Amino acid sequence: MISQNSISQVFETARVEEVIGDFVQLKKAGSNFKGLSPFSEERTPSFMVSPVKQIWKDFSTGKGGNAITFLMEHEHFTYPEAIRYLAKKYNIEIEETERTDEEKEQANAKESLYLVSEYANEYFQKVLQKTDQGQAIGKSYFKERGFTEDTIKKFQLGYSLDEWQAFTDDALGKGYKLEFLEKTGLTIVKDERRFDRFKGRVMFPIHSMSGRVLGFGGRILTNDKKAAKYLNSPESDIYHKSNVLYGLYFAKQTISKEDNCFLVEGYTDVIQFYQTGVKNVVSSSGTALTSQQIRLINRLTNNITVLFDGDAAGIRASIRGIDLILEQGMNVKVCTFPDGEDPDSFAKSNTLEELTEYLNENAKDFIQFKASLLVKEANNDPIKKAETIRDIVNSIAKIPDAIKREIYVRECASIMDISESVLFTTLAQIGKKEAQEANKQYKQEQRAFEVVKSEQQKKPRVDVQYELERKIIEILMLYGDRVEQFEDLILKEDEASGDLILEPAMHEARVFEKIYLDLQEDEMMFSNEKFRELYYAIIDRLNQDENFSTKDFINQLDQKHATEVTSILMEDEKYNLHDWERNHIVPKEKEHSISQLVSQTILSLRCHLIDLKVDEYKHDIIREGVNTKSILEDVRDYSNLKKLLSLKLGKVIS
Template sequence: MISQNTISQVFETARVEEVIGDFVQLKKAGSNFKGLSPFSDERTPSFMVSPVKQIWKDFSTGKGGNAVTFLMEHEHFTYPEAIKYLAKKYNIEVEETQRTDEEKAKADARESLYLVSEYANTYFQKILHKTDQGQAIGLSYFKERGFTEETIKKFQLGYALDEWQAFTDDALKNGYSIEFLEKTGLTIVKEEKRFDRFKGRVMFPIHSMSGRILGFGGRILGNDKKAAKYLNSPESDIYHKSKILYGLYFAKQAIAKEDNCYLVEGYTDVIQFYQTGITNVVSSSGTALTPEQIRLINRLTNNITVLFDGDAAGIRASIRGIDLILEQGMNVKVCTFPDGEDPDSFAKSNTLEEISNYLSENAKDFIQFKASLLVKESDNDPIKKAETIREIVNSISKIPDQIKREVYIQECARIMDISEEVLFSTLAQIHKKDVQEANKKYKQEQKAFEVVRNEDQVKEKVNVQYELERKIIEILMLYGDRTEQFEDLVLKEDEVSGDLIMEPTIHETRVFEKIYLDLQEDEMMFSNERFREMYYSIIDKLNQENEFSTKDFINQLDQDSASTITSILMEDEKYNLHDWHRNNIIPKEKQHTISQLVSQTILSLRCYLIDQKVAEYKEDTLREQSNSRAILEDVKDYVGLKMLLSRKLGKVIGGYATK
């Protein structure tokens, strides 16, 4: 168990914008930050972070919370894991009691996979640095590649002994279950035999965006032609190679800072570039680029530079990934190295300045690169040239932005010496075909999942009481501890005419006291159970503490309640996503009319509840077919009260208009 002192230190120190900024590119939006949702596929930002409230809200999925809940949602951490991650980030010493064997046994399967992977990573590093075989074979190989001791340790490179069961035996001896050794793919089990997957290989651990070990890549050093040169961990509950980029954990901050990501092919390409000083570099680890991998980069930057070696066949095979990048609405450039060179060898033999200059001078816009590549292949053959042009236009059709598409069409027309009209016509044909195929697919899906719709279905009404109770929670969280002047209207008899009049009286009190006393006066109870619990918790906090901290209150809630509170507090922030100020539309600031807001909300709730009560009396009368004088008197009293409250409400709303 982690001590409460450590947890308190973490919550006091951690900044939500800094934590999320490690995973999502955030841009200033007024007093908040905005970015692309890390939980959905989107091109327009709907993800908001509030440094003042220390909370975040994803309007595309409805998720929200604090720094801890973000890590739990994004990295699938348990609560203790999230606390430990933040403690490590902010150099806070974790105080915890030793876990018993029983507590270890209760760890869920997913966590067990992480623990086994972390253990394997430590083991492979120990073998590399502490054993004769590791130093003579593994360490020698890395140093021959030009990796320094510092680089080897930073990327946590290791070595697996060239023995059939060395790792498996050591893991079992240290209490790790064969079940999870097999599920991570570190151990292969066949009938009664168990042996190491990565026997005799140098090891490249694959990290998540937060630094957890997900799997491994192993390179063989012998001359066994039957064995694959590179071997990756198999898919597991924690390792999905199509959703992971090698080196992203080390590169994420540099990518956001440089607003560009270099994409290479292999592990050593990443490490060599990083060692040279170009740290905004990642790799798809030899697999074909996937939309999920591109979206990981898109959270940090909108710009990708794809680096290819001089192998023409490799370029032709990899160029298909460019269309995927374009589909995600990203800007893509391509840079190739001289024949016989790849990013690894080029970085090894050049200085940082030389590499930077080369990339700057040779990185081409994708349209120029693809055109020059395909023109060479067409070799003045008119038919091949026509196919080349169509292929380039097909790539342009993937771009979601219409202005970009038009600019690229103009560029293609210039390079290929063909009229823009023909290219626009071809583009229109491609789009028409895409639309037809999309409609066909949609109709097939609709047919497969046909749903009988009730034409008479009535649109669900807004739950007025729910919205008003939600508003009360919001007011208490934002302004509960503030002192305001409230105007109450008191019925008095006019001394001259004898008529009843409403006379205003002004009194000063704290917002939460005003709300509590007004609700108590009418014995009003929250209908929503979660809101009711939150209401009493907030009132209790405000009663006990001189200064109410929204951040501290949220940090003490469970994940569901924290998410609910965050949704309430961030509801108005979504309007900042639309840059209204740029269009001279200035939203009214709520804090200028807090007293009116409180009075309007309470009076609206009271009026609504009176309407509900009158409706109940009417139903009782009709059901019992009676004309009870007592019921009629009650109804009359409620109607009179409703009229009085409506007059008060009208006065309050009128107060808004005069502001």
């Protein structure tokens, strides 16, 4: 267990904008930061981080919370794991006890897969560093590649003994279950036999963005033609190849800082580049690039430079996948190395200055690169040239930005010696075809929607009481400890006419006291259980703590209530996403009229509750055997009260 003192220290030290900035590229938006949602596919930012309130809100999915909840949502950490991650990030020494066998037993299945993977990572590193076989075979291979001891430790490289079940036996002996060894793919079970998947291979652990070990890549060092040169962990509950980029954990901060990401093919390409000094580099690990992997990069930068070997055939095969990057609206450059060179060998034989200079001078815009490459291959063959033109225009059509499309059309027309009008016509034809297909898809979705709509004929009405109770929680969280001047309109009887009149009276009070006393006066209760629990928790804290802190209060709530409070507090921040001030639209600040806001909200709630009571009486009148005269008198009294409250409400609004 982690001590409460350690947890408090983590909460006090961690900055939500710094934590989330490791996973999402954040840009300043007033007093807040905004970025692309890491939980959905989007091109327009709907993700907001508030450094002042130390909370975040994703308006595309409704998720929100503090630094801890972000890690739990994004990295699927448990609460203790999120605390440990932040403690490591901020160099905080935490007090905790070792996991007992009983605690290991209680860990859920997914967590068990992480535990097994972490153990395997430590085991393979230990074998590499501490055994004769690891030193003679594994360490020798890495040294031949030119990797330094620091690099080997940085990337946690290891070695799996060339024995059938050395790792499996060791893991079972340490109490790890065969079930989870098999599910991670570390152990293969066949006909009641079990053996190590990565027998006799050097090991490359594959990390999540937060540094958790998800799986492994293993390279064989013998010339066994029947065995695959590289072997990856199979898909599991924690490892999905299409969602992972090798090296992203080590590269993410530099990618964001440099605003560019170099994309290579293999593990050693990444490591060699990093060791040379180019740290914003990742790899798709030999698999075809996926849209999920591109979105991981897009959270950190809008610029990708794809690095190819000098092999022309390999380039042709690889550039097909780059259309996916263009579809995401990203800027793509391509850099090829001389014949016989790859990113690994080139970085190994050059200094940082030489490598940087080569990348800067040889990185070309992807569309221009593709046009030049394909036109050269087409030579004077008119049929091939026509196919080439269509291929290039197809790539241009993937780009969502109309201005970029037009610029590329003009440049490609010059490269391919063809009129711009022909290219624009071809582009329009492709666009028309895609529009028709999209329209067809839309109609199918609409038909499905109509079926659902017919089942839900009536649109749900706005729950007025829910919204008003939510507004009260917001006011208490933002301004509960403020002292304000309130104008109350007191009901008095006119001595001359005998009618009830409103007489203004000013008094000073803290906002939470005003709200509490007004609700108590009319015996108004929250109908929403979650809001009711929050209301009493906030009132209690404000009564006890003169220096009320929104951040501290949220940090001490359970996840359910913390998420609700965050959602309430960040509701107004979404307007910053649209840059209203730049368009000369300035929303009125609540701070300028807090007393009015409080009074208006309480009066609106009173009026709503009166309406509910009158509706209840109306239903009673329909029933037989009730005293209609008595009910009508009550309705009249409530109607008069509603009229007076409406006058108050009008006074507040004006």
